[in-house]
Amino acid sequence: xxxxxxxxxxxxxxxxxxxxxxxxxxxxxxxxxxxxxxxxxxxxxxxxxxxxxxxxxxxxxxxxxxxxxxxxxxxxxxxxxxxxxxxxxxxxxxxxxxxxxxxxxxxxxxxxxxxxxxxxxxxxxxxxxxxxxxxxxxxxxxxxxxxxxxxxxxxxxxxxxxxxxxxxxxxxxxxxxxxxxxxxxxxxxxxxxxxxxxxxxxxxxxxxxxxxxxxxxxxxxxxxxxxxxxxxxxxxxxxxxxxxxxxxxxxxxxxxxxxxxxxxxxxxxxxxxxxxxxxxxxxxxxxxxxxxxxxxxxxxxxxxxxxxxxxxxxxxxxxxxxxxxxxxxxxxxxxxxxxxxxxxxxxxxxxxxxxxxxxxxxxxxxxxxxxxxx
Amino acid sequence: xxxxxxxxxxxxxxxxxxxxxxxxxxxxxxxxxxxxxxxxxxxxxxxxxxxxxxxxxxxxxxxxxxxxxxxxxxxxxxxxxxxxxxxxxxxxxxxxxxxxxxxxxxxxxxxxxxxxxxxxxxxxxxxxxxxxxxxxxxxxxxxxxxxxxxxxxxxxxxxxxxxxxxxxxxxxxxxxxxxxxxxxxxxxxxxxxxxxxxxxxxxxxxxxxxxxxxxxxxxxxxxxxxxxxxxxxxxxxxxxxxxxxxxxxxxxxxxxxxxxxxxxxxxxxxxxxxxxxxxxxxxxxxxxxxxxxxxxxxxxxxxxxxxxxxxxxxxxxxx
Numbered sequence: 261x262x263x264x265x266x267x268x269x270x271x272x273x274x275x276x277x278x279x280x281x282x283x284x285x286x287x288x289x290x291x292x293x294x295x296x297x298x299x300x301x302x303x304x305x306x307x308x309x310x311x312x313x314x315x316x317x318x319x320x321x322x323x324x325x326x327x328x329x330x331x332x333x334x335x336x337x338x339x340x341x342x343x344x345x346x347x348x349x350x351x352x353x354x355x356x357x358x359x360x361x362x363x364x365x366x367x368x369x370x371x372x373x374x375x376x377x378x379x380x381x382x383x384x385x386x387x388x389x390x391x392x393x394x395x396x397x398x399x400x401x402x403x404x405x406x407x408x409x410x411x412x413x414x415x416x417x418x419x420x421x422x423x424x425x426x427x428x429x430x431x432x433x434x435x436x437x438x439x440x441x442x443x444x445x446x447x448x449x450x451x452x453x454x455x456x457x458x459x460x461x462x463x464x465x466x467x468x469x470x471x472x473x474x475x476x477x478x479x480x481x482x483x484x485x486x487x488x489x490x491x492x493x494x495x496x497x498x499x500x501x502x503x504x505x506x507x508x509x510x511x512x513x514x515x516x517x518x519x520x521x522x523x524x525x526x527x528x529x530x531x532x533x534x535x536x537x538x539x540x541x542x543x544x545x546x547x548x549x550x551x552x553x554x555x556x557x558x559x560x561x562x563x564x565x566x567x568x569x570x571x572x573x574x575x576x577x578x579x580x581x582x583x584x585x586x587x588x589x590x591x592x593x594x595x596x597x598x599x600x601x602x603x604x605x606x607x608x609x610x611x612x613x614x615x616x617x618x619x620x621x622x623x624x625x626x627x628x629x630x631x632x633x634x
Numbered sequence: 635x636x637x638x639x640x641x642x643x644x645x646x647x648x649x650x651x652x653x654x655x656x657x658x659x660x661x662x663x664x665x666x667x668x669x670x671x672x673x674x675x676x677x678x679x680x681x682x683x684x685x686x687x688x689x690x691x692x693x694x695x696x697x698x699x700x701x702x703x704x705x706x707x708x709x710x711x712x713x714x715x716x717x718x719x720x721x722x723x724x725x726x727x728x729x730x731x732x733x734x735x736x737x738x739x740x741x742x743x744x745x746x747x748x749x750x751x752x753x754x755x756x757x758x759x760x761x762x763x764x765x766x767x768x769x770x771x772x773x774x775x776x777x778x779x780x781x782x783x784x785x786x787x788x789x790x791x792x793x794x795x796x797x798x799x800x801x802x803x804x805x806x807x808x809x810x811x812x813x814x815x816x817x818x819x820x821x822x823x824x825x826x827x828x829x830x831x832x833x834x835x836x837x838x839x840x841x842x843x844x845x846x847x848x849x850x851x852x853x854x855x856x857x858x859x860x861x862x863x864x865x866x867x868x869x870x871x872x873x874x875x876x877x878x879x880x881x882x883x884x885x886x887x888x889x890x891x892x893x894x895x896x897x898x899x900x901x902x903x904x905x906x907x908x909x910x911x912x913x914x915x916x917x918x919x920x921x922x923x924x925x926x927x928x929x930x931x932x933x934x935x936x937x938x939x940x941x942x943x944x945x946x947x948x949x950x951x952x953x
Contacts, residue, residue: 348907378910382704446807452893453908492810493893506791507810619701622909629904630723632894 306553310339311367311561316496317344319520320578324370327574328565335564338557347371351379354547358384364547367558373413373541374617377403380410381618386546386555388412393566400541401566401583405615411545414565415580418598418609419456419538420530422499422518427509432531436464439510445489449502449511452493454483454628455621456538457512459610461486463535469610473620476627483631493632503528512537515598519579532597532608539600539609688923694916706913714917724901724918728925731897734816734887735880741820742876743869746827747835750868751861753828754835769825777822781889784818785809810892818886823879827872833941834868870940874933881926898922 313329315321321342329340343350343366350366357364369376379385380403388394388409394401401413421433427447439448450457458479459472467478492498492508496517502508503526518530544565546558564570571584579593581601593599600606643651661672697706698713718724753765772780787793788808795805808814838861846856884899891897896904898918905915 346907351910352906352912378704381702446810453904490892490894501785505785505789507789622701622911625904625909626721626723629901630721633723633727633896 306556307336307338308551308554308557310341311554311558312341312343312365313368313370313561314343314345314347314350314366315370316347318496318500319516319523323574323577327572327577328561328570331570331573332561332564336557336560340561347375351375354379355382355384358547358549362549363551364549367546367550367554368561369545369547371411371543371545373403373411373543373614374621376411376543376545377406377614377618379545379547380406384548385410386548386550386559388546388559388562391559391563391566393563396585397566397583398585403543404613411543412562412566413541413543413583414571415575415578415582416539416541416600417578417580418515418532418600419460419512419540420515420518420598421510421533421537422503422513422521422528422530423510424503424506424508424527425529426527432529433510433533436460436512436533436535438533439491440485440489442489444509446492447507447509448486448489448491449499449508449513450491450493451512452495453625456514456540458624458628459538459612460512460535463610472612473616473624476624480627480631483628487631487634491632500526516578516580519592530598536608536610537598539606539611688920691916691919694912695920697913699911699913704910714914715921717914718917718921727896727898727901728921730812730895731881731899732925734812734819734897735877737816738819738823738880739873739877741816742823742827743831743872745820745824746831746872747865747869749824750828750831750835754832755840769828772822772825777885778889780822781818781886784814784821784890788814809890810894812891812895814890815887815895815897818890819880819883822883822886823876826879827876830872830875830941831865831868834865834871837867838864867938867940867943870933870937871942872940874930874940874942878926878930882922 313324315324321344325342329342332338333340345353345365347369350369354364354366354369356362369379371379376385388411391409391412394409394412400416403409403411403413421436423433427444438444454461458476459469461479461482462471462476463469463478465478465480465482467475471478492502494502496513499508499511499513499517500521503511503521515530518528521528544562546555546562550558565574566584568584568587571582572587575582575584575587576590579590579599581589581599589596589599589601597605597608600609661669694706695714696710696712697708698711699705700707749765749769753762753769756762756765775783785792789795790805790807790809792808794808798805842860842864843856846860847853851859882899883897884903887895887897888900899922902915902918902922905911905918
């Protein structure tokens with residue numbers, strides 16, 4: 261009788277060796293930022309060919325590409341494909357996929373913190389509490405009003421008062437109330453859902469921050485007056501087109517858009533008027549329902565986006581203050597009030613917690629709509 | 635002998651014979667009476683899918699949104715429909731949309747008829763080809779691209795205002811308002827109206843007009859008392875198509891309206907995507923479907939189906 265001897269199949273040997281080598285490599289990884297402890301099943305060969313990240317277009321997507329996606333691909337070999345579906349439009353698709361037990365259409369969603377909070381309330385996000393790079397981030401990174409990290413905030417941004425200098429020979433607008441002047445009739449732009457301006461409208465209308473959200477009447481009255489001046493309502497690409505074509509003189513828009521317009525040669529500047537500007541955050545989240553290995557690498561992507569290297573490159577390209585502490589602002593934004601870095605800077609701005617926005621934004625949108633669709 | 639005969643048939647005949655034999659394998663002769671049902675099956679499937687979708691929308695519309703979980707509550711209610719009634723903005727937007735659909739239909743019919751008449755009556759083949767190409771060319775360009783094109787022409791730094799400025803005239807606000815939406819929609823709907831109008835005009839024999847003129851009627855009298863009544867099915871068909879398409883349009887009001895001339899399709903979009911209230915969005919959609927269906931049905935009952943009917947143009951159908 262032949263003796264039984266243990267024969268290690270070559271395939272198993274190769275798999276085990278790769279796993280050991282991968283684990284050792286990760287422990288001293290050039291990523292230098294620590295990675296998630298990998299579940300036993302997520303061996304090196306379980307890397308997906310690609311992960312899909314939802315992004316905004318234009319300067320936003322370019323910054324994500326150069327700051328996070330390309331370096332991530334270089335380090336992991338995983339291709340990062342961008343999905344440019346609008347944040348509002350991808351949301352029901354993800355929700356439906358999760359509810360129906362299907363694989364969601366993306367791996368990572370780059371979203372506004374408010375929208376991400378809504379998805380978290382719905383229970384469609386993966387907990388990110390175990391990401392090593394959460395350590396040491398500014399408190400801004402933590403989502404407000406939620407347990408753990410169903411999303412992680414990645415930077416702050418300001419809805420500035422962007423203007424055409426040619427239309428303001430007297431200097432930058434000192435107050436948002438300048439929008440009510442007849443000379444700007446038809447030459448003002450706001451986001452078509454009032455986002456970024458609703459709380460400011462209250463202050464510009466004579467109210468205070470304490471009136472938000474229970475007494476917004478000063479804001480609605482300000483909107484009624486503004487309605488007489490026939491503002492244009494649109495989205496980010498509309499603002500760029502309108503400034504480019506000389507259709508508008510003043511707008512409430514995100515500083516990234518104004519900066520990108522200026523960098524592409526459009527004559528636009530921005531300021532923070534005396535009433536202040538709304539400051540908010542964007543974040544990243546991973547939807548439930550992904551295959552185990554893809555969820556792992558999606559979380560790795562988010563983890564890398566929180567690293568010093570990625571935060572410096574990504575947020576510098578965007579021109580936005582990161583959640584990673586101690587990073588210098590881009591040269592053109594040093595001292596810019598739309599690039600808050602200190603407590604004093606943030607004190608000039610208006611911050612509304614995500615839970616308040618989540619609860620009230622639909623109501624504010626309906627009032628905004630009622631006034632401007634009249 | 636027979637085989638030699640069949641081999642001398644044209645190729646197309648022989649191919650059709652093969653096709654017929656293959657069809658007989660799939661659908662035997664004894665099922666001949668059911669061929670009509672077979673032809674109807676794709677349409678029934680398509681309409682059935684639409685009906686199922688509408689059913690889902692109707693079901694969604696009966697559930698309110700819970701803002702703490704952003705899910706629709708299980709209980710059925712008419713809260714969403716009550717919201718539409720209670721909020722003046724929805725009634726305003728419905729009225730704006732309806733008015734626009736009526737105006738666009740009237741303008742499109744007024745412009746489409748002379749175009750269709752010329753295309754049918756012209757004796758010049760070159761002119762007919764030119765009119766056909768001009769009619770079909772816009773179909774190669776999507777609605778969004780055409781809307782952006784109007785921004786270039788009508789914008790404050792656009793072609794028209796640049797020309798006005800060169801002449802020392804003041805600039806005009808030609809865009810981002812309700813009239814610009816009507817204008818853009820009329821331009822978009824014109825080819826549809828012409829296509830529906832042509833069969834009706836073509837069915838009017840030229841000899842009928844000649845007979846009218848022969849009996850002493852001038853051109854205007856012939857046009858008013860002979861041509862227009864006989865072209866009525868074209869007006870009905872074109873009117874129904876343009877009206878229903880305009881009522882449900884999204885892109886033109888979004889791009890040309892400046893955000894303050896939204897149509898009801900925008901309200902549906904906003905409900906679904908801006909505030910994630912699927913129940914309210916579904917309710918608005920159901921109301922829109924209801925209004926459109928009632929108006930179309932009323933037109934069919936009162937004036938017939940026109941060139942939409944299968945009995946052909948040139949005759950009053952549907953009564």
